[in-house]
Amino acid sequence: MIEVHNIKKSFDGRVVIEDVSAIMKAGQCNLIIGSSGSGKTVLQKCIVGLFDPDSGNILYGGQQFTSMSREEKTNIRKEIGMLFQGSALFDSLNVEENIMFPLSMFTTDSHRKKLDRVNEVLDRVNLKDVNRKFPAELSGGMKKRVALARAIVLNPKYLFCDEPNSGLDPQTSLVIDKLIKEITIEFNMTTVVNTHDMNSVMEIGDYILYMYQGRKEWEGSKKDIIFSKNERLNSFIFASEFLQDAKDMRMLEMTGKIPSLRNMDDMMRKDGPSL
Amino acid sequence: MTIFNDIGRYLLMIKGMFSKPENHKMYWKEFVHQCTEIGFGSLGIVAIISVFIGAVSTIQTAYQLVSPLIPPSTIAQIVRDTVILEFAPTLVCIVLAGVAGSRIASELGNMRVSEQIDALEIMGVNTKTYLILPKIVAALLMIPMLVVIAMALGIWGGRLAGTAAGILSTSMYDKGLLEFFVPYNVIFALIKSYVFSFIISSIPAFYGYYVKGGALEIGRASTKAVVVSCILILFADYLLSALLL
Ligand SMILES: Nc1ncnc2c1ncn2[C@@H]1O[C@H](COP(=O)(O)OP(=O)(O)OP(=O)(O)O)[C@@H](O)[C@H]1O
Ligand SMILES: [Mg+2]
Numbered sequence: 001m002i003e004v005h006n007i008k009k010s011f012d013g014r015v016v017i018e019d020v021s022a023i024m025k026a027g028q029c030n031l032i033i034g035s036s037g038s039g040k041t042v043l044q045k046c047i048v049g050l051f052d053p054d055s056g057n058i059l060y061g062g063q064q065f066t067s068m069s070r071e072e073k074t075n076i077r078k079e080i081g082m083l084f085q086g087s088a089l090f091d092s093l094n095v096e097e098n099i100m101f102p103l104s105m106f107t108t109d110s111h112r113k114k115l116d117r118v119n120e121v122l123d124r125v126n127l128k129d130v131n132r133k134f135p136a137e138l139s140g141g142m143k144k145r146v147a148l149a150r151a152i153v154l155n156p157k158y159l160f161c162d163e164p165n166s167g168l169d170p171q172t173s174l175v176i177d178k179l180i181k182e183i184t185i186e187f188n189m190t191t192v193v194n195t196h197d198m199n200s201v202m203e204i205g206d207y208i209l210y211m212y213q214g215r216k217e218w219e220g221s222k223k224d225i226i227f228s229k230n231e232r233l234n235s236f237i238f239a240s241e242f243l244q245d246a247k248d249m250r251m252l253e254m255t256g257k258i259p260s261l262r263n264m265d266d267m268m269r270k271d272g273p274s275l
Numbered sequence: 276m277t278i279f280n281d282i283g284r285y286l287l288m289i290k291g292m293f294s295k296p297e298n299h300k301m302y303w304k305e306f307v308h309q310c311t312e313i314g315f316g317s318l319g320i321v322a323i324i325s326v327f328i329g330a331v332s333t334i335q336t337a338y339q340l341v342s343p344l345i346p347p348s349t350i351a352q353i354v355r356d357t358v359i360l361e362f363a364p365t366l367v368c369i370v371l372a373g374v375a376g377s378r379i380a381s382e383l384g385n386m387r388v389s390e391q392i393d394a395l396e397i398m399g400v401n402t403k404t405y406l407i408l409p410k411i412v413a414a415l416l417m418i419p420m421l422v423v424i425a426m427a428l429g430i431w432g433g434r435l436a437g438t439a440a441g442i443l444s445t446s447m448y449d450k451g452l453l454e455f456f457v458p459y460n461v462i463f464a465l466i467k468s469y470v471f472s473f474i475i476s477s478i479p480a481f482y483g484y485y486v487k488g489g490a491l492e493i494g495r496a497s498t499k500a501v502v503v504s505c506i507l508i509l510f511a512d513y514l515l516s517a518l519l520l
Contacts, residue, residue, distance in 0.1 A: 050393050070401075078399040088390035102398050105298050 001026050002047065002158065002190050007056035009046050016042050017053070020216045022209050026157075026190045029181055029204040033195055034211030035236060040194040041085055041162055043211065047192065048080060048160055049073060060158070078106060081156035085163050085194075087143040089135040089150070095122075096131040099150045106154065121149040126175050140167040148176065152183055159184065159191045165200060177203045198237055201225065210236065226250075285481050291403040292411075306409040313375050313410075313476075314417035318424075320374060321367055325425035328362045329354060329432030337442040347443040351433070351451025356460060358429035364464045365512050367425045368471035371418060372504040376479040379410055380500040383483025384493035392484070407480045414476035415469060422468040426461075467515055471508050478504045 002024040009017040017039045024030035032040045045051045047058055049065065058065040060076050068076070089098050096118055103114045122130070125145040135143055148164055164180065165173035181204045184191040195201065201208060202222055210218040210233050218230045228234065238246075296302040332354045340350060383406060386392045395402045430452065437443045443451075479500035486496045 045393075048397055050396065074399045074401070077397055080397055080399075082394065082397045084390045084394060086390055088394040090391055090394075091385070091389070105301050105398065105400060 001061060002030075002192070003057075003059040003062075004047060005057040005059075007043065007046055007053045007058070009042055009051060009053050015214060017046065017214050020056075020209075020211070020214075022207075022216070022219065024190055024192055024207065027185060027188045028206035029184055029191045029193055030207045030209070031193050031195060031201055031205045032209050032211060033201060033205075033236070034217075035196060038211040039214040040211055044160055044162055044192060044194055048082060049077075076158075078154075079157035081151035081154065081159045083144070083148045083151045083159075083161040083164055085166075087135070087140075087147040089143055089147055091135055094132050094134050095127075095138070095146050098135070098146060099153050102150065102154050117153060118149075121153050122146075124152075124179055125149045126172060141169070141172060144168065145172075145176065148179075155183075155187050157187075157189060159189045161191070161193045163194055163196070165195070165197060170199070173197065173199065174203065180204060201237075212236075281481075284485065285477075288403060288407065288481055288484065289477065291401075292408045294401045294404045296404060297400055302405065302409060305405065306413055309409045309413035310417055312378070313413050314421065316378070317371055317374050317421060320370060321421050321425050322428055324367065324370055325358075325363060325428040326432035326435075328366060329358055329429035329434075330436035332357055332362070332429075333433035333436045333442060334440055337437075337440075346451075348447050348451030348454060350437070350443060351448045352454055354433040355430055355452050355456070358433070359426050359460050359464050363425040363429055364422050364467040364471065365508065367422055368418065368468060368475060368508055369505055371421070371471075372475045372479075372508060373501050375414065375418075376475050376501050376504050377497040378479075379476060380479035380483035380497035381493050383407075383480060384486040384496050387484060387486045388489055388493060403484070407477075407484065410480055411473065411476040414472040418472035418475065419465055419468045422464065426464070463515075463519055466519065467512065470511050470515065474504050474507045474511065478507065 004020060004022045004024070007017055007020045008015065020043060022030070032043060034040055042051060046053045049058075053066065056066070063076075065073065065076060090101065093101065096115070099118045099121060100114050103109060103117060107114070109117075118131075122128070125148050127142065127145050127149070130138065130142065130146070135146070138146065144164060144167060148161065151159060151161070159180070161180065165176050168176060177200050180191060180193065183189060193200070193204070205222040205225070208218075208220060208222060208225055209216060210230075212232050218228060218233045220228065225233070225237065333350060336350045336353045337347075340353075383392075386406070392402050392406070395405065434445060434448045437448050438445055479497065482496040482500035482503070483493075486492050
């Protein structure tokens with residue numbers, strides 16, 4: 001379990017994260033959602049300690065993480081797997097060596113055993129015949145999956161994924177989502193996923209934290225999210241016209257009338273892109 | 276005041292480098308890799324430079340020594356001493372600051388910008404120890420070796436040029452090489468090359484490791500690393516000569 005208490009983070013005086021708290025339980029997928037620039041990546045990096053928050057506390061399994069010494073942090077980090085938004089694969093190593101790296105660094109397994117494990121995780125992320133390829137030779141979505149394979153190769157206790165399926169087709173996305181969900185339950189991981197993909201939210205979101213301009217705007221489960229009355233969250237979820245239609249239909253079924261609020265011009269003014 | 280800030284961070288980086296390796300085998304592998312990169316990667320350019328430097332020294336020394344009272348074997352002595360004392364250690368290290376130094380800075384800079392360093396940190400690897408220490412130790416091992424090779428090749432280049440230009444015969448040159456030889460000069464040159472090796476590896480590592488921003492900054496960092504290394508090499512050269520000669 002990870003507890004986040006009143007995190008604040010600013011860069012050069014510009015506040016990016018303000019007063020965010022959350023309880024992220026083990027064995028479930030904890031999602032951080034929000035539009036681009038809302039602070040998801042910064043929040044996740046604060047939680048793993050890549051950024052030092054200006055104030056607030058972070059607890060891993062009840063232990064204070066923020067004030068730990070380097071060695072104590074290292075011990076926690078050995079149980080963390082992280083998928084970066086930009087994949088962060090080692091350029092100088094091929095796919096197989098990339099995924100094997102944590103195994104080589106932290107286990108004393110034989111080469112054969114490590115190789116078996118590498119192929120096992122590659123298989124789980126739906127990748128074949130890429131062992132000898134270098135990161136520069138992979139597509140963006142393939143890099144993502146290799147990076148995810150590297151993050152889960154040691155069966156971490158805490159798994160962080162920053163947009164695991166951006167750049168993936170819907171089918172592969174689903175495979176990745178299902179994989180994340182599966183291993184989370186199988187190994188009782190505390191999984192934290194950043195995403196703005198509503199499919200993922202509905203697929204795996206056990207706990208959802210909605211960020212809006214650096215603040216926690218809403219939290220709840222995927223059941224709560226459909227019925228949420230939070231306007232900002234709703235316009236985030238139902239951003240596309242198609243989804244809006246779907247929502248209308250659902251409302252029609254439930255209440256017998258279409259909410260009068262719906263109006264594309266209105267939406268554009270409220271939250272749409274300002275160019 | 277950023278200079279004091281930089282010096283402070285540089286010293287902290289050096290201090291942070293000394294921690295227990297997570298896995299000796301992986302560190303050894305990285306060390307061997309760096310030795311090949313720094314050593315063999317620069318061997319070609321070092322060889323070419325030293326042969327030509329030796330050759331040019333012979334011709335120019337002969338040109339300057341016009342008096343018939345000075346025996347031609349003196350030319351060999353002068354070439355030997357300038358190559359050993361100055362050209363082999365200092366010039367080679369200046370070139371290496373460009374070749375190996377910029378490679379170190381851009382490799383680390385790229386790893387920083389593309390979050391590879393963060394990825395290592397998250398795994399629980401001490402990146403200062405894993406990424407920087409092997410580079411510095413490899414430089415300390417390989418660069419003095421390159422300098423010794425440069426000494427030999429420089430003197431050999433002088434010998435070639437001496438006969439090719441009809442300045443002095445090989446036997447005369449060899450005779451001159453053995454006259455008034457001071458073994459301490461070699462030791463002094465080696466001391467210099469150890470100091471320079473540390474500069475060439477640690478300064479670019481510092482600029483690369485702490486890059487902020489994107490690809491543009493990597494280029495800037497490696498240029499800055501080379502410039503600062505070169506200045507520090509010349510400064511150390513002066514200081515060591517004043518202290519130890
Ligand atoms: N290292 C940094 N220095 C300064 N500002 C930063 C830094 N990293 C992020 N920011 C700022 O913090 C804000 C939140 O960025 P963040 O990367 O967390 O967004 P995000 O929610 O992950 O967006 P996306 O969905 O596009 O990845 C942005 O306004 C960004 O400019
Ligand atoms: Mg992000």
